[in-house]
Structure formats: C-alpha cells, structure tokens
Amino acid sequence: MTYVIHGATGAQGAPVVAALAAAGKPVTALTRNPDVAVAGARVVAAGYSSTQALTEAYRGADGVFIHLPITSEEQRQTYVRNIVAAVRAARPARVVFSTSGMPTGTGGTADLLTSGLADSGVSHAVIEPTLYLENLLMPYVMDTVRERGVLPYPIRADLPISWASHLDIADAVAALFDRHDVTGVVSVGQYPAITGADLAQAFGAHFGKNVVFEPITPEQMQTSIAPAIGEGPAADVAGMYAAMNTLPDRSITPENSAQKLLDITPRTTGQWMTDIRCE
Numbered sequence: 001m002t003y004v005i006h007g008a009t010g011a012q013g014a015p016v017v018a019a020l021a022a023a024g025k026p027v028t029a030l031t032r033n034p035d036v037a038v039a040g041a042r043v044v045a046a047g048y049s050s051t052q053a054l055t056e057a058y059r060g061a062d063g064v065f066i067h068l069p070i071t072s073e074e075q076r077q078t079y080v081r082n083i084v085a086a087v088r089a090a091r092p093a094r095v096v097f098s099t100s101g102m103p104t105g106t107g108g109t110a111d112l113l114t115s116g117l118a119d120s121g122v123s124h125a126v127i128e129p130t131l132y133l134e135n136l137l138m139p140y141v142m143d144t145v146r147e148r149g150v151l152p153y154p155i156r157a158d159l160p161i162s163w164a165s166h167l168d169i170a171d172a173v174a175a176l177f178d179r180h181d182v183t184g185v186v187s188v189g190q191y192p193a194i195t196g197a198d199l200a201q202a203f204g205a206h207f208g209k210n211v212v213f214e215p216i217t218p219e220q221m222q223t224s225i226a227p228a229i230g231e232g233p234a235a236d237v238a239g240m241y242a243a244m245n246t247l248p249d250r251s252i253t254p255e256n257s258a259q260k261l262l263d264i265t266p267r268t269t270g271q272w273m274t275d276i277r278c279e
Helices: 013-022 053-058 074-088 109-120 133-137 139-148 166-178 196-207 218-229 231-244 269-275
Strands: 003-005 026-032 042-045 063-067 095-098 125-129 148-155 184-189 212-215
Touching: 003 013, 013 026, 013 063, 013 166, 053 074, 074 109, 095 109, 095 166, 109 125, 125 166, 133 139, 133 148, 139 148, 139 196, 139 218, 166 184, 196 212, 196 269, 218 231, 218 269
Parallel strands: 003 026, 003 063, 026 042, 063 095, 095 125, 125 184, 148 212
Antiparallel strands: none
C-alpha cells in the first residue's frame, strides 16, 4: 500500500511528498522522468496521457493526489477521462483532487473531474484553493518588489482574496488521506480574505521596507508568463483573472473551510514567506 502523488517533483506535488514522507508514510512519486530521484519516495514514470499507466499506478493505493497541469482545455479533458477511467478500474482507497484554483461551477475540467470522481463510487475529497501565494514568486513580481518597492499583480486593489500556499494544500491533502469522513469540497485559504494592500504590507514587513500594491492588467501578466507556459495557457490564465476582477470577492466560506473541517489554519502571508525562506 502506498500514497500516489502526481507531479511529485513540481510545485504542487513536491510538498505533498515531503509531508507524507515526514509522517513516515510510503509514497509513490509519479513523474515523467523515471531517472529522477525523489527523497522519501519510490519513483514511477506515469502520466495523465495513459489510462493503463494510471490504472497500474493507482491499483492498491491508500491514496492518490491529483491536480491538472496548465495546458489546453482540450488536453485537460483527455486527462480527466483517463483519470476517471483509471480510478474506476483500480479502485484506490481514497482520491484527493485539487482544483488548483481553476474555476468551478462553469462546466470546465475541474467540474468534469469532480463529477467523474463522484460517479466512480471511490472515497474522495476536492480541495478548492483560490489563488496561490507562490504566484507572487514570479520574477515580474519579486524583481519589482526588490527594485522599486512595488508589488504588481493583475487583481483589483479592493478585491479580497483567500490566498493559500502549496504548503497549506499539502497539509490538507495529508489530513484528507486520513479523514475519509470528510468528503465533498474543502476550501483552503486565508480567512478573512485579504486585499492587495494587505499583501504589500506583509511583503514590506518581511523585507523591512515600504512596499505598495500596484494593480496591473491581465494582459500585462499574460505577456510576462507566456514565455514560461506558452501563449495559449497564458491567455487562459489572463482570462481567468479578467473574470475574477468582476467578482465582489474571492473568499472561501467558513462552512466548508479547512479551518472548520480539518482544524487546519492556512499560513498568513508573513508566515509563508518565513517558511519558504523568501529572500
């Protein structure tokens, strides 16, 4: 028996591997490179493009952690079909899926996978974060903070958001693997939600300097991230931020929060910066 973690060397999967390994649990790290070493884990080369490989990886697992990569919507739909087919065939004891901040309630791939897991009859939970604090580590943000004392980001200055870190998600995943009684959606993020000015204040306190928040357009962000993730996915991300800026807030609700359901309080922005040793 083992815990199977997708993207085990990436930003989302690696903290989950570390949390489970630290708890002494057996971990299978799914990667695209079978030659990579993952501390505390057995490495298996398997990706979302092969239902057979996924089925073999999931069979006999105590838990499976899933999150969908940033790629085209069409590709994600293929991945979802493969994942659901593999879960149905392999019947792992538990599946935890993180929406990775993708919009829900719109009929997109996050909803498609959530529905597929529900129909599978396999014990599962869905982690629903809003925005990741790690997004603020992108060079166009951090370089501007360091050089100008300005924190640029494509959100309205007055938009309250329940930010979460990948470390918070890992804490929730580890808890949900043990808490089969908790099903459905679990929202992970700071509560009360905070604004851009609050983010800037936390960055300023951490760096010991005055930092102010500066809203930028989603199109400006798209230009900054396209070289790293591709024009198509960057346009999708920009569209998500444009839609987000029309909302009154992006706050979690206390009723289905990790705070209430799992007794886990996500890190403040300052705590997160300390934990990742941001310099």
